[in-house]
Amino acid sequence: MENKKGISRTELIALIVSSCIGTGIFGITTNVAAAAAPGPALLAWLFVGIGILFLVLSLNNLSNKRPDLKAGIFSYAGAGFGPLGEFISGWSYWLSAWLGNIAFATMLMSSLGTFIPMFKGGQNLASIIVAIIFCWILTLLVNQGVESASFINSIGTVFKVIPLVLFIILMIIGFKGGLFTADFWGHVANNMSKGTTTGSVWEQIKGTMMTLIWVFIGVEGASVMSHRAKNRSQAEQATIIGFILLVLIYVMISILPYGHLSRAALAAGGQPALGSVLEAVVGHWGAVMINVGLIISTIISWLSWTMLPAETTMLVADDKAMPKIWGKVNAKGAPTTSLMITGVLQTIFLFSLLFTQQAYEFAYSLAAAAILFSYLLVGLYQMKYSAENQEWGQFTVGLIASIFQLICMVLAGWSQVLLVSISFIPGFIIYWQNCKEQNHKMSGAEKTVIILVLLLSILAIYFVANGTIAIG
Template sequence: MDTQKKGIGKGELIALIVSSCIGTGIFGITSDVAAAAAPGPALLAWLFVAFGFLMLVLSLNNLSNKRPDLQGGIFAYAGEGFGPLGEFISGWSYWLSAWLGNIAFATMLMSSIGTFIPTFKGGQNVPSIIVAIIFCWLLTILVNNGVESATFVNMIGTICKIVPLIIFIIIMFVCFKGGMFTADFWGKVASNATKGTTTGSVWTQMKGTLMTLIWVFIGIEGASVMAHRAKSRSEAEQASVISFILLVIIYVLISILPYGALTRAQLAGMGQPALGHVLEMTVGHWGAVLINVGLIISTIVSWLSWTMLPAETTMLVADDKAMPKAWGKVNSKNAPTTSLMITGVLQTIFLFSLLFTEKAYEFAYSLCAAAILFSYLFVGLYQMKLSSERKEWGQYTVGLLSALFMFACMFLAGWQEVLLVTISFIPGFCVYYAGCKENNHKFSKAELWTMGLILVLSVIAIVLVFNGTITIS
C-alpha cells in the first residue's frame, strides 16, 4: 500500500524558495551594488552576507530536525523559546514583510510593463494601480483554490524567469575584461570612471550594500514556513541548502561580472531595471527587451510565492493561539481564506497610497527587509537556547553567529527602517490582545514590559518622522 504523504516535493520547494528570493531585486542589483562598492568590497560584502544567511539556513535545518513537532516552523520556534508574544512578534513581522514585498513587486511590474505600454510608464499612476490591484486579487484567488496546486504554477514560472538571467551571465562572461575589472578593485581612486559612486574605506562601501543584499535573500526560509506541507522534513531541509547554494552563485555572478564589461560609473548610473540597460549597452536593444520580459515573469511568479507565504504565516500563528482563530480558518481546499482576504484588502489600500509616494519601490523593499530581520533574529536566539539546554555547543555557535548577524544588519544598515517597523505594532498589539482574550491568555510582566518597550520605540519613530530625522520616500 502506498503510504507516501501527499504534499509539496523537493523540486517544487526549491522552485518556491528560489522564486521567492529571485524577484525584482536581482534585476536592479547591478547598479545598486556598483553605486555603493567597488568589486573588492562588493565581494567581501557578499562573503559577509552569505555567511550570515548560511548560519540562518543551518539553524533552520537543525531546529527542523530537532523539533519536528513544531509544525509552525520559523514562528513556532519563537513561540517555543519566548512564549506567545515572541511568536506573535515573529509572525507579525514576517507577515508585514511579505505583503510589503508584494507592494514592491506591484510597482516594479507596472514599471516594466510601461516599457512596452506607455500608459503604465513609471508604475505609479491610476491605470497602473488598478491593474496591480487586479493582479493582487487574481493571485489571491489562485492561492485560495489550493496552495499545493499553486506551487506547480510557481515551478513552471521559475524555469521561465531563470533563462534570461543565465543568458545575461553568459554574455557577461564573453564581454568580461580583466583590466577593467581590476582597474580600481578596492574603490580607493576617485575618477571619471567612478563618478557618482562611493569611494573611501572598504568597510563604508561594504555597509552601503547590506540592505540590497539582504533584500535579495529574503525568502530563503520558505522551506521552513511550508515544511508542514512538504512530503517530508528531510526534503524541506535539502531544499533549503540546495536553494541557498544556487542563489549565492547566481547573485554573485550577476552583480560582479558586469564590473568587467562596463565602468563602475556606467553601472551606478543605470536606470531600472539595471540588467536590461547593461545588456542594451553591450549587445543592443534586444537585450533590454529580453530582460524586461524576464522581469515581468519574475515579478508575477514571485508575487505568487509571496501571496502564499503571508497567509500561511498568520494561519500557523493563529493555530498556535498567538492570533485570533479567524486568521487560521481554512476552506475546503485547506487554504487560509480569512487571512488571504485580510492581506488582500490591506494590499489594495496600500497600493492606492503609491499615488502619493515618490519612491514607492525603494521604500517598500527597505521596510520589507527591515521587518523580516525580527523573524530571522528569533531563529538564531531559539537555536542558542535549545542548543544550550542540550549542551550542543557547535550548534549554539551557529545560532549565536546567526543572531549577531541579524543584530549587525539592524544597526549598521537599517536602524531607521527598523524603527518604522515598530509603528506597525500599534495595531499589531491590538490583534494580539484580541487573540489572548479569545484564548484566555493573561499577559505576563515580561510581555507587558516587552510591548511597552516596542511601543516606546514606535512613538520615538513617529516623532523622528515628523521632525524630519527619518525621511519617508
C-alpha cells in the same frame, strides 16, 4: 528494505533555488552598484553569505530536532519565547510578505514599461491603478481556493533561470578587467561616480546589506520542506548545495556587470536593472528578453506570495498567538479575513508610492527589515534550545546567526527597522485582543517587550516628523 517515498535531493535543491529567486535578482545590479564598488560588494556578499549560512544551519538543526513544531519559524519563536514571541515573528513575516508584493508590483509595472510607455518607471498613477487591479484579482483568486500547482512553479522557474543564465554568459563574454578594477574599492570621487557611494569600505558594505538580505528572503522554505525529503541527510545536503548555488548566481549577476559598464552607469540604469544593463551592452533585444522573463516570473511569484501572508496568519492563529478570525477559512479553505485585510493594506501602500522617489527600493528595504525580526528569533531559539541540551557547537551556530541579524538591524537597516516598529502599534492591539480571547494574562516580560517596541515606534514617528528618517 522499503525505500521511503519523498522529494529527492535534486528536486529539493531546485525547490530551494526557485523559492529564493524572485524579482530581487532582476534589480540587484543597480542597487548594489549605487552602494558599493566591486571590492566592497564582494566583501558584502562574503559577510551576508556567512550570516545567512548560519541562519540556514539553525533552521536545519531545529527542523531536525523539533519536527513537532509544524508552523516552522513562527512556532520556533513560540516554543522559545511564548505566544508574544510567536506573534512578533508571525506579524513581522506577514508584514514582510505583503511589502514584498509591493516590490513585485513596482518591478512588474517597470517591466511592462519596456513595451507600454505609460507604465515606464512603475510608479506613476497608471502603473499604481493597474497594480491595484492586479493585486485584487490575485487576492480574489486565492480566496476561491486557488493553489500553486507544481507545474506552475516549474514554468516560473524556467522563465526565471533562462534569462539569468543568458545574462551571465553575455556578461562573461567581453568582460573588461581594466574597467572592473578601475576603482575597485570605491574611493575615487569624480564626475564619473555621480549617484554612487564613495568613502570607507565598511560604509559601502553597510549600504548593500538590505539589498542582499532581500534576495535571500525565502531561504527559510528549505527547512519547511526537509520533512518531505527521502531522508534527513539528503535534506541537509540539498540545503547547503542550494544555498551555495544561490550565492554563486547572485554574485555573478551583481558583480560581472562592473566589467562592462561604469559603476555610475550601472547605478543610473533604473529598474529592472538587468534589462537596462543588457540594453546598454547588446541592444534593445536584451532588455526585451529580460523583461519578458521577468513579467512571467513576477506574475507567478506574486500569486504564491499572495497566499503566503494569509498562510502565515492562519498558522499563527492556529497556534493561538493571533485572534481566531485571522485563521478562519471559508468553504474553499482560504482565510478570507486575512486576505481582505492584506489586500486593503497593499492598496493603501501602493498609492503611497506616488510620493516615494525610489518605490522598489523603499518597498524591498522595508520587507527585508521586517523579516529580520523573524530571523533573529530563529537564532535566539537555536541558542536557547542548544544550551538546554548542552549542544555547544549548535549554540555557537545560533549565536553567529543572531549577531548577524542584530548587526543588520542596528548598523545597516536601523531606519527601516524603526519604520517597521510602527506597525506594532496596531499589532499589539491585535495581540491584546488575542490575549482576551485566549484568557491569557500577559507576563511582566511580555509587557516589558511591548513597552520597548512601542518606545521604538514613537522614536520612529519623531524621526520621520523631524526629517531624520526620510520617506521618499
